Amino acid sequence: MKLRKPVIWFGIAMIMVMVVTGVVMFMEKVNVFATGTALSDNGWKAHFSEPLAKEAITNGYVYVTDRDGEKVGAELVLTDKGRTLQVEGLQPGNYTLRMEQKAVNSQFKSLKKKKVDFIVYDSIESISSAADLKLYFERAKDMQSVSVSEDMAGSSEKATMESAKAESSDAVGGGDHSSTNIQVEGVDESDMVKTDGDYVYSVFGGTSVKVIDIRNPKKMKVAAEIKPNDDYYPTQLFLHDDLLIVLGDKMVRYPKRSASQAEIMPMNSLTTIRLYNIEKPEKPVLIREIGVEGYLKSARKTDGMLYLVTNVHPYLWAMEEIEGDALRPRIFDSNEKEKEFMDFKDISILPGAIDPSYSVIAAIDLTSPKTSQLETKGFLGSSDQMYMTKDHLYLTALKYETSTNSRGAEIMIWNPGRADTEIFKFKLDGTNVEFHRSAELGGTILNQFSMDEYKGNFRVVMTEGNMWDERNPSKNHLYILNENMELTGSVKGLAKGERIYSARFMGDKAYMVTFRETDPLFVIDVADPVNPTVLGELKIPGFSNYLHPLDENHLIGFGYETSAQKNPSGGEPLILTKGMKISLFDVTDFHNPEEKFTEIIGGRGTYSPLQYDHKALLQHKKKNLFGFPVSIYEEGEKEFEVDFTGAGALVYEITPDRGIVLKGDLVQKKASGQQYEEWETQVQRLVYSGESLFTLSMDEVKSYSLDSFKEISTLKMK
Structure with a gap:
């Protein structure tokens, strides 16, 4: 039977409609x-x-x-x-x-x-009322639908590696006792251990603060122990004159808003600072307690001023109705017990902020610890890294952006492969903290040491893209901004397919380590803020997680050795991490940097807190000594098998002429049948006072001679 033409044309038309519809649907x-x-x-x-x-x-x-x-x-x-x-x-x-x-x-x-x-x-706009705050959080809550867009899938690469700023680094100085290895000269950082040369103060374990008398290394003793009698967990310390500053977490329940919420309201952290008078270290006296809602991001102390930053994430899901008044960050001061929430006038919206959280900056004058006013500023918008000088505080935040979901609703997106970073600059004047300027730059910042301020200019190194994404491979940039956070110069596109592992700024020079198969150490001239220039590059096996200056012409790199292994699937070589590596770099000739000396410690699995925490490094400048905790593993007979051999600490003499020389092997060999290090006795920090060295763990303190490194005594703290 023949089909009539109208039927044929109708069929063709229907097919074309279906094709066009399909193209539109799948466009x-x-x-x-x-x-x-x-x-x-x-x-x-x-x-x-x-x-x-x-x-x-x-x-x-x-x-x-x-x-x-x-x-x-x-x-x-x-x-x-x-x-x-x-x-x-x-x-x-x-x-x-x-x-x-x-x-x-x-x-x-x-x-x-x-x-x-x-x-x-x-x-930046200040919040003027509870209604304004409620409006912000309602909009932010509606945008919490998704965190990664489907077109920009990729894995975020968050490095925990540390680097530091050379010109202003002050690991110890040449005094009679050690101090915390810090980033900026004159800007102290909180740590688990502090010493004044006569006593060591520690918060290992997070349950109490121990005061250890080390004046006689042969007869050390616990002079005092501060045991909180509430839900308070000390984590960090500062010393200031006769003042012990203890920073810790105190879990508090959100205030209930109805009878049905009495049991379901969650607990949130209140970063709590307790100030103790230690004129008599054996009898610490609590003189004041202050608290700022949120988890501690970082803390600094300079010129008698204490600054700390917390991140606050209100539990919107647990609220029957968002109440702007109750969403203000809570603060506590034993001097003003009636004050519960931050004032609206002290809350502002950071540029571009759309996420339901705060960055809270608190400041207090330690020169009058009993009476000085606690000043707090709340900034709507989260923060990631912190860098601080005596005059400025910088916060960074990954750039969240808005899009629409399949239902047409506005949502918040983070693109891990093409993420940008917002950098916020604040001016410091005593306890007064004021927002100054901000800048948005392409890429992500690894840590606080990727940032630096020098002669009024802000310098930063960043990684953009994803090292495993062929469509958007990683590349690395150095940016220089003026005092108003305006871009003046940059070096872009370095080490494509790799990411930054560490960086060090030393005056007019910047040093940056990237890695994928080998470790390129870049030497960059940053003397001219308009025209930074790469001077030299060194490629060697392994990588440095942390760079530390020895002098103006030498750098010490702490990281890992690596080896390349044939890929069974035929792709790129497999890069295997081997033992811990110490490198001494000679950068006298900026155009031809050289790895002058190396030291390999253990095999695969060897570990030190120094790989991610610069405060684990001890330096004695007069004796050219560098020490750090370590757990040593050796590679077994089978592939990828490792055997634990011991844990403790190592101390090296490092000089440009003699190189890297082991002076103190304080590693305790494993006991029979022991397979892993014991957390309770694992060394966390090293300090020195006079002619004695001390290693500290949660359960014990050991003293050694700084000349022979022979053990003097052991103090059990349990």
């Missing part, structure tokens, strides 16, 4: 990611999952309108090969970015949404 969506706020000085950015067309701006396919829908004369610039749109020249106010389909670079891709609302502020 790749182009996402736009952007924060909802920005400062007028910084401009506003929108990021796209695919590049926009080159003519998107010139042909008016992308433009900005004001709150009345009228076009405004904003300056639009496409960067990052069309993936980033920078919007400049806007006065404070409400705006909308509008995009037409023609802005997309391909006819087979469509915009997921065609407009983005945002607000430009002249300065």
Whole structure:
């Protein structure tokens, strides 16, 4: 039977409709990611999952309108090969970015949404009422749907490696007793152990503070022990004159808002500082207690001022109704027991903030510990890393952006492969902390030592991309910003396919270690903030997690040795971590850095806290000694098998002429049948006083001669 023409054409038409519908349904969506706020000085950015067309701006396919829908004369610039749109020249106010389909670079891709609302502020805005705070958290809560976008999948690479700033590093000085290995000269950092030369104060185990009399190394004794009688867990310490500052966590329950919430409301941490008078170290006297809600991010002490930063994440899920008044961070001061919440005037919104959390900065004057006012500032928006000088405090935050989900609702996105970082600069004047400027840079910051301030300029090294993503391989950058956080110069695209493991700034030079198969040590001239230049590069096996200056021409690297093994699948070689490695780098010739001496400790599995915590390093400058805790493993007969051999500490003499010489082997050999180190007796810190060295663990203190390194005595603390 023959089909009539109308039937044939109808069938063809239906097929074409189905094809077109299928193309539309499966057309790749182009996402736009952007924060909802920005400062007028910084401009506003929108990021796209695919590049926009080159003519998107010139042909008016992308433009900005004001709150009345009228076009405004904003300056639009496409960067990052069309993936980033920078919007400049806007006065404070409400705006909308509008995009037409023609802005997309391909006819087979469509915009997921065609407009983005945002607000430009002249300065950071203070919260004025409970209603304002409630509005912020309600919007932030609605955006907690997803953390990674499907177009930008990849794994975040968070390094725990440490590096430090050379010119201002003060590991010990040349005094009669050791001090904490710090990053910036004159800016002390909290630690688990502190000493004044006569007594050692420690908080190992988090249950009490022990005061240990070390004046006679042959007869050490526990002079006092501070045992909290409540849910208080000490974690960090400072010493200031006759003052012992104990920082700890105190779990407190959120205030209930109804009878049904009496049992379900969760506990949250209150970072609590207890101040003790230690004029008589054997009898510490509590003189004051202050608390700031949140988990301690970091703490510093300089010129008699104590600064600390906490992160607060309110439990929105447990609240029947978001109440702006109760969402203020809680504070406590034994001098003002009636005060429970931070004042609204002290709460501000950081530029671009959209996540439901706070970064709280607290400050107190330790020169008048009993009467000085506790000052707190709450900034809506989380923080990641902290760097501080005597005059400025810097906080960093991974850049969260907004998009829409499949239901068309606005959500918060973090793109691990193409993440940006916001850096916030605060001015310090005693206990007064004021936000100054911020900057957004491409990439992520590994740790506090990736940052540095020198002659008014801020320098930072960052990794952008993902070292395992062929479409967006990692690359590394150095940026220099002026005092107003404006970019003046950069070196970009270093060591593609690798990431930064450590960095060290030494005046006009910067040293950066990256790794994937070998360890390139880059020497970068940063004397001219407008034109930083790579001078030299050294490639060697292994990598350095921490760089420490020996003198202006030599660096010590602490890290691991590595070896390459053939990949059974035929891909890239397998890189295996071997023993702990100490390298002495000679950078006298900046263009030709040299690994002059090396020392390999143990085999695969060998471990030291120094790999991730710079405060685990002891330095005696007069004797050129460097010591650190260590657990040693050796490789067994079978592949990937390791055998524990002992734990304790090692002390080396390191000099440019003699190299790396073992002076003190304080490793205790394993007992019969022992397979792993024992946590209770594992050395955590080393300190010295006079001619004696001390190793500290949770359960014992050992004393040694600094000349012969022979054991003098052991103090059991249980």
